[in-house]
Amino acid sequence: MTKLKKVRSDFEELFNQSRDEFLEYFNELIQIPSVKGNKTYQAPFGVGPKRALEYLIQLSKKLGFKTGKVSNSVGWAEYGPETKEYFGVLGHLDVVDVTNDWTYPPFDLTFKDGFFYGRGVLDNKGPFLASLFALYLIKKQGIDLKKRIRVMFGTDEESGSKDIPFYLESEKPPYGGFTPDCKFPIVYGERGLIDLTITTTVTDDSLEQIDSLGGEFDKSFIPEYGFISISGKKTEFHGKKAPSNAPDMAENVLPMMIRQGTTLSGQTGELFKWIDSKIGNQVDGKNLGLDFTDKESGKLQLSFYSMEKNLDKLSINISMRYPVTISEDKVLSQLKTQLLNESLIKINRRFPSVVKDKNLPYMQDFSKIYEQDTGLDGTPVTTTGATYARAMPNIVAFGPSFPGQKGIAHKGDEWLKYSDWQMMMQIYYDCFLSELC
Template identity: 70%
Template sequence: MNELKKIRSDFQELFDQSKDEFITDFRKLVQIPSVNGNKTFEAPFGIGPKRALEYLLELSSKLGFRTGQVANCVGWAEYGPEDGDYFGVLGHSDVVDVVDDWTMSPFDLTLKDDYFYGRGVLDNKGPLLASLFALYLIKKQNISLKKRVRIMFGTDEEMGSRDIPYFLKKEKPPYAGFTPDCKFPIVYGERGIVDLTVTKSITDGSLEEIDELGGVFDRSFLPDYAFVTINDKKTDFHGKKAPSNAPDMADNVLPKLIKCCSSLNGQTGELFEWLNKKIANQYNGENLGLDFHDDDSGELQLSLYSIKIIDDEINFSLSMRYPVTFTEKTILDQLNSQFIDGMTLTINRSFPSTVKDKNLDYMHRFSKIYQDDTGLDGTPVTTTGATYAREMPNIVAFGPSFPGQKGIAHKGDEWLKYSDWQMMMQIYYDCLLDELG
């Protein structure tokens, strides 16, 4: 134990020796626009994610690790014994797309005033490399590990984790591990998520008053721009974007658009008035009777992210992240009870809640290491996010965002503090040594 304490005390010196090389490697990964694309030869999720995977495997070989991959979906760097059960760290190199809300170059790594900027620096290229470099620093000291460890590189987390089933068909899951793709401290539970679209047919001709309605809509964020043209008069709405799991941080433009349209005639006005009363400016679903909550994960979270007109129909899309002790059926039954005539519901994607035993030995040890390294409370928590922990057995989320850091991913000028990157690397270094050394 004293020897491990001495090894840990050398982390700063080890980091300083390699930091320039680490930043160079980080930049090369950020420069790959690994946005999900069309399936093509040996690239199931598009050329961008495939290029990022190839780069990570090449980098891992350069760092002296054993490497492998399954179906061009998930790759890994491995260290320690060549067989037996393994401890896993699972991150992802795919990123969400870029829109016109950047002042920095999105596909380059900018270091300015102790902050990294670039698409994926936080979600999830920076944390994934932090775990890989932490293992490299252990390897660099020729420390003999008692157990095998794999740093795994996923390629489809942002579009639904379709990569993991391919991996699990060929490879055993880890006996334990974490994904550095959420927040600190360690996360033992993830809320259920249901993303849905509600459609209402307009049969009385009242849609003719609206000439055009649109905006920048995506399920990953609450929109900061929309417009509507009513009887040849166009109105633009501007707000502030935020990730869909942080609606309280957004100035969502859709409630403004809804209010503008709620005085229209006929079925169109009736629908917008219903939206205004039941959903607009609601983040916990109270006016729908959806204000469920529990002690473990807090209250339900509702995010309205899209309104569209298609032919003679109006549809609106929203996501709900509900407390871990409730079921999707309970949520949808209550929502349906509030519908007006003619509304139909389509589920776009659905994830039940997941809860792991927060009393597992390694979770206790990692929580203490986090607390010792940062001086912050290490009590395990739950999250509104969705991570690989839902898809990969025996995995929990652990990092990278520190308490108080919200609404960074999926937006323009995505950032990661340089000092935080170093701190998470130290936390992962210490945890891997504790588990494997």
């Protein structure tokens, strides 16, 4: 323990010695636009994610780590003795696409007034590098570990974590570990998530009153721009974007568009009135009877994120993050009782709730280290987020956002505070020493 205290007290000096090197690597990684693309030869999730994967493997080799790659989908860097079991850190290199809401160049690392800006600085390139660099500082000192630690980097977290099954086909999962892709303190439970489309057929031709509708829509965020054209008159709407897991922080344009359509005649007007009354600006599903809640994770969260007209059909897309003690069947059964005739549900994606044992020794130790390093409450929590912890056994979320930081990812001018980056690196450094020395 005395040795650990001495090593920990030297962290800031160690960080400062390598800071310029770390910033150079950070910049190079942000400059790779690793947005998912079409599958190509040896690039199952597109050229961008594959470029980032190859960059990280080469960087890890440069830093002196043992490296590996599975199916051009997941890479890893490893340090420590050749033990049967290993402790794992799992981050992702893929990022969501950019829209026109950026002030700074999205694929450059901009540093201004103590903040980094760029796509992926928070989600998830910056925090992932913080964990890799923390391990590098341990390696640089030649500290002996009891077990090996493997830092894994995937390429499809933003689109359903289809990369992880490739990894698990050939590699054993870690005995324990974390993904730095959520929030602090340590997260022992993630809510269930169901993403669905409700499509209603309009049989009286009244949908023809709408010439067109659209906007900047994606499942990863609540939209800030949309339009609807009715009988030759186009109306545009502007709001405020937020990540899909923080709908309460948005000014969603979809309810504004829906309200415009409530004046229409026939079945179309009735359909828009139904959407307005049952969904509208709600974020808890109350008017659909979906306002489930529990002590562990709070209220159900509803995100209304897109709408589409196709011939005689109108479709709306919503996602719901439901409490950990509530089942998907209960959510869907209640929703079906509220639908109009001629409405059908299609499930786009689903993730059941995940709850881990928060009393595991390493989780308890990490909670204490978080408290010691930050002075903040380290009691384990739950989240509305959907992380790699759902796809990889024995992984929980741990960082990077600190309490009070919300709604940063998946929108323009994504940011990360420089001092937070240093702090999370120190937390991971101390946790590695605690678990593996």
